[in-house]
Amino acid sequence: MTKFVQVFLNGLTLGSLYALIALGYTLVYGILRFINFAHSDIVTYGAWLAFVFATAIGWAGTDSPAFAMPFILLMSMAVCAAMGFTIERLAYRPLRQAPRLNVLITAIGVSLFLQNAGQLKWVFGTQPQAMPKLLSEQALFTVANVKVPIVDVWIVVLAFVLLFLLQYLVYQTRMGQAMRAVSFDERTASLMGVNVGRVISFTFMIGSALAAAGGMLYGLRYGTLLQSADAVWVLMGLKAFVAAVVGGIGNVRGAVAGAFLIASVEMFGAAYLNPQMRDVYVFGILIAVLILRPGGLLGKATVEKV
């Protein structure tokens, strides 16, 4: 029972991280219909920037002030939002009318650029670094003999707060209405007076800010930051993407549902089956969902229009 609860809580934490990242994929896909391969690198930069800011200010341990973590989180999110804006302007906007394959290749190019630029000596370097412990790892409370550390509670609570904010943004505000209109039909939305360029920029900024939050929380939870071109980051981005596809890409609630599904499959698979095969389980689910229900669990089946 203890093991089950432990695995379940781990899945809940990991699912919250995946959900934050998956939302960026799903928002961009919903509007531009392409996979933003550079999204996982924004996650990387979110984590690394948090490290850079924290060390620059000198907050290294749990003795740092209580506002340290939210402050650095906001800084990291803001810088990453600016990065998302710039990437969209420079790399993707010139290709708005190009075939999707070209945009995909450009996205891979942007991803490679960010990964390798991050490895330079004067950016983040090639050495793994320990993330400053801005949050205590003390147990906040105990469930069925499992200690729940403050970090995990922060991650889950923060993820849900951001998710509800996003939900409010997309479904209750004028900007959200514009986003949904562009997603539905870009040309018509443009004719109705929606500034499509601004909506797309905004979407990229929101997605990148969420990714930065996911990256920083990941760093706080797992402690080490690997170099920016390490496969770990790509793999994490990929699993978040898998979550978005499994839930039905373009669907905000689907991405969250998919994230928790993928995370629990990964965690329970690793705990009760073979721990080294966790990636195989995740990609197995992806292939199964794509073959059996290509629209995703909560997505609509789409018909190719000619």
Add this chain to the structure above:
Amino acid sequence: MSTTAPVKSLAERAAAHRANVFAIIGKSAWPVAAGFVFAYVMQMVVAPGVGDFYGKLMLDVGIAILAGLALNIVNGYAGQFSIGHAGFMAVGGYVAAGIVYYGSIKLWGSRDIHGGFLGPGELLLLAGCVIGGLFAAAAGVLVGLPSLRLRGDYLAIVTLGFGEIVRVLLQQTDDVILDPKKVEAASPLELADNLGGALGFFGSPRYLDPKNPFWIWLFVVVVLIVSYRLKYSSKGRQLLAVRENEVAAEAVGVPTTRVKVSAFVTSAFFAGIGGGLYAHELGNSLRPADLGFQKSIDLVIIVVLGGMGSMTGVVVAATALTILPEVFREFSEYRMIFYALALILMMILRPKGLFGLKELWELSIWRKVFGRRRA
């Protein structure tokens, strides 16, 4: 009108259309013969003359061309985006390395290089590479089948997932068995689980070295001729039609499903052979991570920069991208940044790649240079 003409049965009509078996053998024999001649010249004339450093570079160029051309069939001709092609190379490489390493021990009792040029050891290498290619082709069916339902970026993700799954599975295997007696006792199925794990498959005999590049060039010529024939045949036109507009291709009667899967299988076969050759080249380490995502991306860069669908473009890009890092060794940390920028700029400024779909001899520059001058 022609009631007098004898009505042929369906079987008779089919027989008239059936290709002559001997003609097929003849047609498929000459690429091999041409490759043999070219590779023989490379082996006997070029290899002794260039020295070890350039010889090794030429080996790498050969394998890059081979793998690039293989990816070009899927990515260039059929327009299906695969970013897991190193996975096929890994399948071919590991199967070939397993066959050659354990085969040598079982047949001759030691894992050393056996026999000289075209000797029995090299024939085992050839068999290993071809069987490795066949295994990769089987994997190509597995990956190609989802492509019936998936388009564009989804397919890219599935191929990527495939490459990752291959890597993870290879990392699960046990250490290479070093003791010949244990190898003699083990069954092939047990040996298939001893491929070195994450540390890599080491110890397989390195038949291909700067003095001995024969098999690489043989396969390069074969793939070049296959690519050429494919591109200008009706099959290749079907692939190009799928690439340009899948719905329209289907509407004019192209069996898109079959065409896409067969492109995947052909491409995977040659990528597997490339992997088999890679595994037996002097100075290469065969680790699951070596044939991982990074290698797949290298191949994509070769195909995209050279021109998706252009064989000569792939050859030029593979050559340039293999040699340039050696020339600019001091700037190696900027290499991938430069490639990434080249990729982005190419997509924005010249989306079809350096040569586009055209071959070297089809470029319009020749018409400008050699064309009729206006009086």
